[in-house]
Amino acid sequence: MSAVMESPDKLAVADAGPLVRPLAPPRVADAVSEPAWVRRTLIAVALLFLTLFLFVPLVAVFVQALAKGLDVYWAALTEADAVSALKLTLIAAGISVPLNLVFGVAAAWAIAKFDFRGKNILLTLIDLPFSVSPVIAGLIYLLIFGLQGWWGQWLRDHDLKIVFAVPGIVLATVFVTFPFIARELIPLMQAQGQEQEEAARVLGASGWQILWRVTLPNVKWALLYGVILCNARAMGEFGAVSVVSGHIRGQTNTLPLHIEILYNDYQFAAAFAVASLLAGLALVTLVLKYIVERRAKASHKEARHEH
Amino acid sequence: MSTRALLLRRHSVLPGFNLALGFTLLYLCFIVLIPLSAVFLKTFTVSWGTFLDTVTSPRVVASYRLTFGASLLAALVNAVFGLLVAWVLVRYRFPGKRLVDALVDLPFALPTAVAGIALTTLYASNGWIGKLLPFKVSYTPLGVFVALTFIGLPFVVRTVQPVLEDLQRELEEAAATLGASRLQTFAYVIFPALMPALLTGFALAFARALGEYGSVIFIAGNMPMVSEITSLLIITKLEQYDYAGATGIAVVMLVTAFLLLLMMNLIQAWARRRQGR
Numbered sequence: 200m201s202a203v204m205e206s207p208d209k210l211a212v213a214d215a216g217p218l219v220r221p222l223a224p225p226r227v228a229d230a231v232s233e234p235a236w237v238r239r240t241l242i243a244v245a246l247l248f249l250t251l252f253l254f255v256p257l258v259a260v261f262v263q264a265l266a267k268g269l270d271v272y273w274a275a276l277t278e279a280d281a282v283s284a285l286k287l288t289l290i291a292a293g294i295s296v297p298l299n300l301v302f303g304v305a306a307a308w309a310i311a312k313f314d315f316r317g318k319n320i321l322l323t324l325i326d327l328p329f330s331v332s333p334v335i336a337g338l339i340y341l342l343i344f345g346l347q348g349w350w351g352q353w354l355r356d357h358d359l360k361i362v363f364a365v366p367g368i369v370l371a372t373v374f375v376t377f378p379f380i381a382r383e384l385i386p387l388m389q390a391q392g393q394e395q396e397e398a399a400r401v402l403g404a405s406g407w408q409i410l411w412r413v414t415l416p417n418v419k420w421a422l423l424y425g426v427i428l429c430n431a432r433a434m435g436e437f438g439a440v441s442v443v444s445g446h447i448r449g450q451t452n453t454l455p456l457h458i459e460i461l462y463n464d465y466q467f468a469a470a471f472a473v474a475s476l477l478a479g480l481a482l483v484t485l486v487l488k489y490i491v492e493r494r495a496k497a498s499h500k501e502a503r504h505e506h
Numbered sequence: 507m508s509t510r511a512l513l514l515r516r517h518s519v520l521p522g523f524n525l526a527l528g529f530t531l532l533y534l535c536f537i538v539l540i541p542l543s544a545v546f547l548k549t550f551t552v553s554w555g556t557f558l559d560t561v562t563s564p565r566v567v568a569s570y571r572l573t574f575g576a577s578l579l580a581a582l583v584n585a586v587f588g589l590l591v592a593w594v595l596v597r598y599r600f601p602g603k604r605l606v607d608a609l610v611d612l613p614f615a616l617p618t619a620v621a622g623i624a625l626t627t628l629y630a631s632n633g634w635i636g637k638l639l640p641f642k643v644s645y646t647p648l649g650v651f652v653a654l655t656f657i658g659l660p661f662v663v664r665t666v667q668p669v670l671e672d673l674q675r676e677l678e679e680a681a682a683t684l685g686a687s688r689l690q691t692f693a694y695v696i697f698p699a700l701m702p703a704l705l706t707g708f709a710l711a712f713a714r715a716l717g718e719y720g721s722v723i724f725i726a727g728n729m730p731m732v733s734e735i736t737s738l739l740i741i742t743k744l745e746q747y748d749y750a751g752a753t754g755i756a757v758v759m760l761v762t763a764f765l766l767l768l769m770m771n772l773i774q775a776w777a778r779r780r781q782g783r
Contacts, residue, residue: 435617
């Protein structure tokens with residue numbers, strides 16, 4: 200009995216709801232968002248995680264670098280071994296980035312502008328160095344050019360040195376940075392299609408003219424982005440270079456290897472001083488990446504607007 | 507002209523196919539394929555029994571266990587927190603958000619050796635973070651996990667973030683209209699849509715962790731049987747001029763990495779099919 204009596208009452212109350220609070224705004228946003236305390240908790244947990252694993256290590260590099268004062272910091276950076284390590288790092292990056300840039304453009308031109316058999320296999324092969332451990336990337340050149348390797352005896356007879364010398368370091372760096380620029384260019388050039396290039400062709404442009412005047416200007420931000428990432432990795436590579444370097448101070452040490460030697464010698468302030476150079480490079484990389492991404496987005500919007 | 511006719515599926519008016527593809531293949535062969543094949547050819551020079559003995563010796567197996575276990579744990583932690591970070595970055599507004607977003611890529615940009623010495627110093631028993639913890643992190647297997655979590659962090663965030671940005675809010679509104687609670691909407695509408703990206707990010711972080719070397723060797727302590735990762739074991743063998751042994755272990759790592767790559771491609775194909783439906 201009572202249940203029957205109750206239900207009309209409840210209905211009436213539910214109906215009266217909006218009438219009682221006529222000024223309450225429609226709360227559509229709440230339906231696809233979370234309560235404020237959930238939002239705040241999630242933000243706090245995410246920031247705590249990032250602080251512990253990202254920000255504190257980054258700050259620590261600079262604090263430790265300056266722990267013993269500016270004099271020690273400056274001495275660590277201007278010491279002869281550090282300068283030669285810096286030079287070698289610049290040489291390795293200076294050779295491997297342009298090589299991989301040319302490769303990236305060629306690969307992207309072939310893959311994005313033409314339709315051919317085996318394209319997916321080629322794409323997978325280009326990505327291959329990403330899934331090879333850096334240590335193995337060094338090992339493979341040791342197996343070929345090392346004394347026990349395929350061409351080891353021949354190289355020794357002709358008094359040529361590749362591993363435990365500069366060429367080996369460059370080769371290992373080229374390997375680990377191999378896909379970076381191609382990976383940035385291929386998806387973008389595939390998305391852009393080939394109408395513009397075909398139009399240029401019809402108007403009488405040669406292949407090189409099309410590349411310089413049409414294709415490359417269209418992908419300049421992605422290209423720059425790829426170069427930035429490639430350079431960061433080239434200058435910071437440790438594992439692969441460590442295997443083929445031979446660790447000869449002043450001759451075959453790059454900056455990351457120099458850091459390892461200083462650290463293992465308990466020269467912590469000096470190790471962190473050199474590390475702060477590379478951390479600074481990383482920060483510059485992130486800033487450039489941020490700018491390039493914004494420019495890319497802006498030019499993307501512009502292109503849409505024109506259409 | 508013959509390779510062009512042989513390979514091309516469709517006629518194209520654009521020039522440069524032979525040159526571009528030719529250079530691409532040549533460069534790929536010289537830098538990647540021929541050197542990588544050296545690892546496998548080197549393995550063929552030792553007998554099957556010797557190979558098996560090398561790659562299943564107790565010290566090597568202990569290193570697999572550590573590398574695999576720590577990588578898996580780090581990738582799992584990154585999957586959970588990476589999803590959370592991506593969610594917070596896409597859905598919420600807070601001061602300094604753009605800075606945080608840009609800094610997520612730090613592990614990509616920071617050289618591994620720098621990350622290694624920074625984490626070791628922080629998590630050592632007298633370091634800023636290590637001081638606060640009741641247990642040792644640096645120079646233990648736990649240190650390996652910390653380093654691998656650091657280097658794998660951006661993978662999940664950067665694969666999940668764009669998918670979350672493109673997710674249609676209308677679906678969530680529809681779910682809410684149909685009476686779903688926010689948690690139900692997340693579990694049944696949002697999470698399934700993010701699943702392929704999350705799995706891809708997880709697999710990428712895991713694959714990267716398996717081969718990592720630079721950041722780990724500083725913090726691990728590198729005790730044989732306890733905190734020695736597989737990559738380091740390859741270096742140790744090389745320093746003893748045991749090239750065959752080093753190569754054997756490298757083959758095991760390479761095959762594992764290729765299987766992971768194959769798995770990732772399958773996940774992506776599966777995701778594309780699901781989206782196409």
